[in-house]
Amino acid sequence: MKAVERVSQTKRSLSMVMGSAAVFWGGAILFGALALAVLIRAYIPLPAMVGAALPVIAILSGVGTIAYLLWKYRFAWKFDSVALWIEEKAPQLRYALVTAIDPRFKESSSIFDPIVAKVDTAPFVKEAAKKSTLPALGALIAAAAIFFFIPKDLRQAIGIGDLFKPGEETAAVMGNRLVPLYGTLTPPAYSKLPVQQLEEPTTVSSLQGSNLVLTGKGNPDGITVTQEYPGLSVEPKNLEVVAGGQGWMVSLAMTDSIPSYLRFRDRQYTRPLVIIDPVLDQPPVVKLLLPMRDTTLRMKDGKLPGRLELSADLRDDIGISRAVFEMSIASGGGGGGVDANYEIRDTVVGSRVFNGEKTGRLEHSLTWASLKLDEGHQVFVRAVVYDNNGYARVVGKGYSETRTIRVATSAEYDTLNVNPAPPSADTALVTLRMLIIATEKLDTLWQKKQIEKKPFQDSSQKLGGVSEKVRATINRIIDEQTGGGEIDADPRLVLARDSMWSASRSLFIAETWVALPALYAAYKAIQDYSNTARYYIRGILRVEPVNIDRVRLTGKDSANVTDRTARAMTGVDRVQMQRRYGEAVRMLKTDTAGAVERLTMLQVESMGKRYNDLARSLGDAIGAVNDKKDPSQHLLRARQFLEGNAGVLTTLPSWSGSW
């Protein structure tokens, strides 16, 4: 092999070796820098530009390293330099090689070729590869291994695309991705309530049907969100956590009617529970003002003169959508079964669309003639009001009570009046009004000295007798209302009765000016009661459960309680809540976050059971703990609720001996 060929061959091998070494070192630096960038990004919160620039810096480091080493190893690409490098490695050549390849000594190169041929350059190249390429390859493998050992989600989190995201602070990905938490609460469209932005929400209280979107930073992998229902046998639901917003995102349609809470988990991290408290849209309430009561009309010359005036007062907690008067007109043909002479006509009048107002008035007027009534016909009329609630089964629609207006038959004129008696409270009102007028008149006469003392006293005492009768009527109303004392009397009726007692006493001693304020107070109270008693709220009835175990005699016999046995003061659920409350309070000193979580679960459970006082007290206590204030007062109130009020035994305990 000639000297020139030898150098050329060595140059090819050497350039490959040194080029590989440069590339391997560059790769090693690249992977190492990327791994470092990932770890920095994962554990240290950084400004957005810095965080996003880390991978770019890593790539530039790798490329720069390659460029630097290629420059450093540039001799390997130069023919002369390679020849000198061979001379350096093989001093026995005594510059025969560089002389042989020198163009100036071209003619004498054949002299040096045998000398050059004696030296093998392959070991030199191998040695160079051993010194340069192998360490570089090792470094590359090690750096790549470190990089690929880092979890995939962390590696993906530092995409180069982040560079173009404008100024947001990036969270430490490996830290708690559940903090901070932001939310967007969108009430149902029909409510026209504004969208709310939430920051670190603890309780989300919104209309049923609202949509809640919670977002946090970081990728969604490994984050779980469950919706749980404490105290109820409802299975927890796993909510889907997806990428979106500023990182991860979870959506919840608040279609439940019961409270619940969201539990968040991110590997070993948690965050305080978020209470979901759906507010139910109440059905609208409608009070039929006109016609005021059921009545019977009589025809004159085959016609019904006058008009039917309809009026209803409407209310809703969110907004009224529309309202209408529904009428059914029944022919009173008599005869049983499906006789052909009995018909019902249904009609709707006075329909009015509302624009979501909370209160409203529905009015309509029509002539009796337009209803084409005949003797014996009956008109049933009621007002119906709708709200826009799309989430309830039977609410969303409110009814007034139904009034019946009957057209008397001609044969009925001489018979008993079939008008139903007005409600007792109305009767009392009429008499009371007359009593007030009489008392005012007598008082005026006395004040103007237009009546002698004796007749004044006599008259006043007579009015006292009437007053006592009114009081007796009110007592009767109270009896009706309470079902003979089964439930508490309406406070307005109690006020009316007590005021009437004062009025009677004053009238009996001829102090009309003292009696009058009491009469006014009684009148106002009974009028209030009379008005509100006409409200007719349609809804689901309270269902009293039957104690099946008691009926079947399969349950525990609680009748044999002795005076040594502590009576269970409260229901089973409340006893269990007491126990968990005690545990939570005991935890307060050692594990505040755990205690707050337990108190929150109790709060949600109490909301579901409508223990509103307890829920409020627990909420206040949690707020106080979070604000580093003393929660004792709130906790005390909660405990008072759970344990019930202290009771006093009015009788001796039952004998507890054996029969």
Next chain:
Amino acid sequence: MVDDFVFATAIYDSGDWESAPLLPQNLIDSIAQYTALPVAPSGIYVALGTEEIFNYPFVWFTGHLPVRFTDQERTNLKKFVERGGFMVIDDHNHDIDGHFHKTVLEEISRTFGADALQPIPKDHEIYHCFFKFKDGPPATQHELNGWGDQLIHKELFAVTINGRIGILYSNKDYSSEWNFGPKTKEFMQVDPTKFGINMIVYALTR
């Protein structure tokens, strides 16, 4: 696993469906007392116009006021009966000249055909499937006291599909007769709710 029997009361758009609020717990108490049927301690109110009605094999339906079904209610009632449901429609007015009676009959005719509602004989299975009532349906206090239409109705009516009662119609006003707290039965010589057991047993076993 057998689900507990749930006593359902129908909600319908017109009329006063809630007029017998104590009846469900009274019959639930009787079921617990006389039978071994697994029974839920609380009844439920379910809207006839919703799909939910199909979850309940036995539904009580009563009221005083005129009844007008919506199209959905009519469709659901037909489906309910065709799928094997059993509905008791009880005239709370106990008055064949009353609005409830007339309008309900009209609605039944409209839904199932003019001749669908037929009287049931005294030896019908419903009168002996649990307790024995050899004279047919037991009379109510309201009938015996001459209230309402002043008649003692000797028979009940039914819409029968495939040999099985789908709608049992009564003018006897069991809704008044049984509308009291269960504990009151302790003071009664004869428990008037026994026929209610027959209705439920028939509905669940035939």
